[in-house]
Amino acid sequence: MPTREQVHNFAAGPSPLPTTVLEEAALGLLNYEETGMGICELSHRGKEFKAVIEGAEADLRALLSIPENYTILFTQGGGTGQFSAVLLNLLSAHRLANPVPAEEFKPPVVDYVVTGSWSSKAYSEAQRLSLPPFPSCPSFSEPRIAASTKSTNWTRLPSKEEYNFNKDAAYIYYCENETINGIEFPPKPEDDSAFPFDLVPEGVNLVADYSSSFISRPIPNIEKHAVIYAGAQKNLGPSGVTVLIIRNDLLVDTTQASKLGCVPPVPITYEWKILADNGSLYNTPPTFPIYVSALVLKHLISEKGGLQGLEKTNKAKAELLYQTLDDAESKGKVKLVVREKSARSWMNVTFTIEGEGQEKKFLEGAEKRGFRQLKGHRSVGGIRASIYNAVTLDSINLLCEYIKEFCGK
Amino acid sequence: MPTREQVHNFAAGPSPLPTTVLEEAALGLLNYEETGMGICELSHRGKEFKAVIEGAEADLRALLSIPENYTILFTQGGGTGQFSAVLLNLLSAHRLANPVPAEEFKPPVVDYVVTGSWSSKAYSEAQRLSLPPFPSCPSFSEPRIAASTKSTNWTRLPSKEEYNFNKDAAYIYYCENETINGIEFPPKPEDDSAFPFDLVPEGVNLVADYSSSFISRPIPNIEKHAVIYAGAQKNLGPSGVTVLIIRNDLLVDTTQASKLGCVPPVPITYEWKILADNGSLYNTPPTFPIYVSALVLKHLISEKGGLQGLEKTNKAKAELLYQTLDDAESKGKVKLVVREKSARSWMNVTFTIEGEGQEKKFLEGAEKRGFRQLKGHRSVGGIRASIYNAVTLDSINLLCEYIKEFCGK
Structure with a gap:
């Protein structure tokens, strides 16, 4: 049974949230700022x-x-x-x-x-x-x-x-x-x-x-x-x-x-x-x-460097993942859905795994490594890695390693 | 700084929730059923x-x-x-x-x-x-x-x-x-x-x-x-x-x-x-x-006896509070807002405290005893005790004691 640290959640939404935020929210749920009442139990018009x-x-x-x-x-x-x-x-x-x-x-x-x-x-x-x-x-x-x-x-x-x-x-x-x-x-x-x-x-x-x-x-x-x-x-x-x-x-x-x-x-x-x-x-x-x-x-303001910090991290995450996928595509193993490079989303990275039965194999291997919610939207199919703010560069690194491994280094 | 047990929450909505439910939700927020992901981080279309x-x-x-x-x-x-x-x-x-x-x-x-x-x-x-x-x-x-x-x-x-x-x-x-x-x-x-x-x-x-x-x-x-x-x-x-x-x-x-x-x-x-x-x-x-x-x-089904259990408890809670208020009204200390007895809500008990400055005094005393969110809606004024499912008979008993005390036994 995995802990939060063992799981890398690439959900398209609802999506992962920072652990420290959820820990604070869990306390607030029972007793918000020592009022003796949880946040869900307070009047929306109260101070x-x-x-x-x-x-x-x-x-x-x-x-x-x-x-x-x-x-x-x-x-x-x-x-x-x-x-x-x-x-x-x-x-x-x-x-x-x-x-x-x-x-x-x-x-x-x-x-x-x-x-x-x-x-x-x-x-x-x-x-x-x-x-x-x-x-x-x-x-x-x-x-x-x-x-x-x-x-x-x-x-x-x-x-x-x-x-x-x-x-x-x-x-x-x-x-x-x-x-x-x-x-x-x-x-x-x-x-x-x-x-x-x-x-x-x-x-x-x-x-x-x-x-x-x-x-x-x-x-x-x-x-x-x-x-x-x-x-x-x-x-x-x-x-x-x-x-x-x-x-x-x-x-x-x-x-x-x-x-x-x-x-x-x-x-x-x-x-x-x-x-x-x-x-x-x-x-x-x-x-x-x-x-x-x-x-x-x-959390984003105090821990993540505000919008400039987020931009820098999100750019690095997207560039790393797209580079890995471009390399894999050149080997004929995957295909990126969005063909125009400058139009590729920083947030939702869509691709397909080429070859009969390979997508299933990819998803099974991903699951074993703790990667979750990678399946593409039912209307598009394939794989979608959503890499929102709360997805760390470490998680992207692990996913990229797996893609390389899957495609044969 | 009060604990949950020291507070009696009479909010009209959002309203109190059972402590055991909130405790379980606090765990689910971080790691829902050992998925390694919190309930807010799971796809709404997932199993x-x-x-x-x-x-x-x-x-x-x-x-x-x-x-x-x-x-x-x-x-x-x-x-x-x-x-x-x-x-x-x-x-x-x-x-x-x-x-x-x-x-x-x-x-x-x-x-x-x-x-x-x-x-x-x-x-x-x-x-x-x-x-x-x-x-x-x-x-x-x-x-x-x-x-x-x-x-x-x-x-x-x-x-x-x-x-x-x-x-x-x-x-x-x-x-x-x-x-x-x-x-x-x-x-x-x-x-x-x-x-x-x-x-x-x-x-x-x-x-x-x-x-x-x-x-x-x-x-x-x-x-x-x-x-x-x-x-x-x-x-x-x-x-x-x-x-x-x-x-x-x-x-x-x-x-x-x-x-x-x-x-x-x-x-x-x-x-x-x-x-x-x-x-x-x-x-x-x-x-x-x-x-x-x-x-x-x-929780309501397994711990509270389902709808019949809730009905019985809610009836007892409402009867006790209205009886106490009727007695207080007969002493000229409070006035119930709803004049037709059979039309009085089991959920929201509205009354006013008679006499110059008495309402403020009542609310201050209530606050000291851990009673919260008793102030009536801004359009009606006075006092409103909302006594929904999660408000216990014990809380009602304490509120009634206070009303009696306030009105002079």
Whole structure:
């Protein structure tokens, strides 16, 4: 029966958390800061939990250098919930900014950059929610694909000339890192596959799903974004909490927009403004996931050198693993899924093992060595090594040794 | 600095949890069943977590005797999320059951029984989401108040003759226990303030918010309900997970309903069918809150005598505390908020301390004796002792002694 030290957890999410954080959380579960009560047993409106959530917000703002004109929110429903909330809130914001009579109002375009499974799902959700509510009515919006790499099976990112943004779009949407496919926008603007911030039309809101690369390295051009969101369960904390970073002018009263007409109704828990007005405490928040996230943030700042430290370590981890896999590929033993090198994710490394029965053999050998949760997503197959913040360079070294051994040195 | 044993936690939610459960959860946080990984670090699709969620479902079904034609779901967003989801899913179900052309379709009435703060909020949300999407369109539904005790400030429940249900309503909604006001429908049908199941028109869907009385005693007439839901953070587990019990015919494809028109669009995470089709794992669930809830269910079944044992203990706890308060009231020292005796909640006991400065004095004395989180909700004031499953009869005895002492024996 293995200890934590004997196991190397490459889960895609929920993902490993730092042991010291979990040890502190285990104490907090029984008796939080000597209150005689556990963290899950305290009112979310009491002074103890308020200090937790406000501390998490301040630490996150410092860690990511989030400008003052953005609000940080903690909510529920995951990235999938925000697929809906992004459309609902930004259509309301667009409507309030265009308060013409309903009969003069034209449903706006919303632009999606589709580079993998998650951005595909976000686009589908925009289509679902935009259906005309009555056959005699227009659609609520016109979801468009502004760029897609589906034809090459998500193995690369669009090049600059493939983007086609609409200057009147209510927003442009992209997913920074596609967890399932292992593809990520490179941070350097000189890379051809970098996200083309310079092509975003002035005044158009830019939305990024950062779920699986959040706080793994700096966010390029954070101030060019309208909204950034992330599920916690990769780099930040346990599943059940979602972090939103929203430019303050987009915290709008959706009921007011509904009264103007031509927008879909917004369930109150998905209205960003009501969350903001109540400091993320409009209704009972997921207190334990927020608490552990707060502990992780403190740990990253004090023990891991903040975002610069994380960037350095994560870069080294990814480079080592990709180099090992490139070597193995040159020997014909493995194949990397993402063909465009600069688009390879630092967080989710996807590859296949070549040869009949070899994948099974690889996974069995991995299991024996204490490597866990390496099986690829059911929609892609193969192997996926997710190497989030809490996965150490030591674990990567051991995995690389095993890959070399498996492929014959 | 107090230990857990020195503290008596009367929080309204999040609420106390059994110490043995928290001790087990603290171990599971670091190394779940000797996997070398903590429960928060395991894939929600792996065999370990599947066993947890399926076990929780089976235990809950057994505990509450939930009939086979109901599906149990675990989701996010709290009771407030379900204020929206109830309307959205049941309007879609109603539309699919009435597939006439859009121009012939008449928006249905939805009936609300309003007996306190939470049912008021649920009603307001139905109004928000029903607004006509375009000025030329009808409303999506017509929310009606089928009974209300607002005029008596939620200090009693409606009597039978005050209900006015619509036989064509898409559903009837009530809140079984109003956490803030401390009012609850009595379980015995002979009580005048019992919920009038016999008045519910045949074929009309009945929806109950059971958030703060869930698994505290049997649910009367469970099979007469279409939907029952509850946030976990009172009797079941940590905040962040919501339990739904839904009659199978109401698991409908809301996109199909949207295509027929005349219904509001449904964010995918609030569609019950997609949750059911994926065994509550459509998107990443709040794994830790579900895990602790699963442990609590096992504890209630094996240590607390199941629902009959809980009912007996909870009845004894409530009777003792109300008797003590009635005696104190007769001495003019306190005043119970809920004036109708049979409508007094077993879970949330609300009262005020009479006399200038006496409430502050009462709370200070309570704090010294280890009583915590007794302050009433900010909208009601006074004192609220929430005495959920994890609050022991011993704690109630100590609180009663203090009340007697405070009032002068």
